[in-house]
Amino acid sequence: MPVAFPDQIKxxxxxxxxxxxxxxxxxxxDEQPSIKKTMEAEFDRKKASFKHADENLKTAQLKQKEKEVGxxxxxxxxxxFQAQLxxxxxxxxxxxxxMEIKGAKADKSVLEEEILGLFDAVDEAKKKCAKEKEALAAEEKKFKENVLAVDKHIxxxxxxxxxxxxxxKEFLPNLDPKIVSQYEKLLRNRDGVGLVPVRNGSCSGCNMDLPPQVINEIQANNKLIFCESCARILYWNS
Ligand SMILES: [Zn+2]
Structure with missing residues (x-):
């Protein structure tokens, strides 16, 4: 059974x-899935960074191999040529x-120089790749921990x-179902706030000034009074 009106407002x-x-x-x-998505995107970027370093290494190694074959x-x-001489x-x-031999020797010397340079490049790429791999392992650990924390929070x-x-549910038997239904509709449409106290002569939901007549009606506390601006139920917080 619903209780008397003043108590219902309370x-x-x-x-x-x-x-x-x-x-x-x-x-x-509701925000948790997008938090997880952001984490996944961030981790994917870290993976891409490692992949990029790995590809650079493979390219440098391939180039070195080609030059060595050359x-x-x-x-x-x-x-x-020397045998033919x-x-x-x-x-x-x-x-x-x-002349042919001289030319070939010059080509050889250029290639040797290039191979030496590529050794350095491969070495550098290997170091970068190892560093990225290590960073990725740390990131993966952190990522998994963060996902677990979000799941736990959910x-x-x-x-x-x-x-x-x-x-x-404990409150519902004491309330008039009609009042509950109006209040719940407001909850859904007004960001979870369907009932607000009067504060300094204004609706504390939308800050609209309330006419003295409305304030008198709210203080009388014998029926539902709605804010004309935001439609929320108003009550006097004595
Ligand atoms: Zn209002």
Whole structure:
């Protein structure tokens, strides 16, 4: 059985306190998936950074390998030319071959220089890659811990919300279902605040000044009075 009106407003204000807390919990719960998504995106970026370093290393190693193969074939060419040198009959042919050998030796020297440079590049890339790998392992540990913490927080929030839901049920038998339904509609449409006290002559939900006549009606406390601006139920907090 609903209690007398003045007491209903008092009970409703207690209910609003619980519902307000539950609303904040629900809002926090709704934010958790996007918090997790941000963490995942951040971790994906860290993974990409390692992948990039790994690719750089592989590219440098491949380049080095190609140059080494190139060097080998030039060395073979030089050997072949040098062997041919003694089979040549004319001076002209001999000189031409000598020029070829000189050219190949110059190419060889350039390649050797490049290979030396690539050794440094590979070494540098290896160091960078190892560093990124280590950083990624640390990030992964942190990421997993953070995800676990969020999951734990989600469970806590859900538990607290169901505690609130249980607690609010205790108030309902003393309230007029019509009042509850109006109040709950406001809860849904007004960010979890359906009932607000008058503060300094204004609605504390929207800060709208209340005419003296309305304040008198609220103080009389015998029916629901709604704020004309935000539609919330007003009460006198004596
Ligand atoms: Zn208002």
């Amino acid at each position: 009970i409703l204000s207690q209910l609003q306190h619980i519902d307000g807390e539950a609303y904040a919990l629900k809002k926090e719960l 060097l080998q074939s030039i060395e073979e060419k030089i050997k072949k 003694y089979t040549l009959k004319s001076n002209k042919e001999y000189q031409a071959m000598e 469970v806590e929030l859900q538990e607290n919300i169901s505690v609130s839901n249980e607690r609010r």
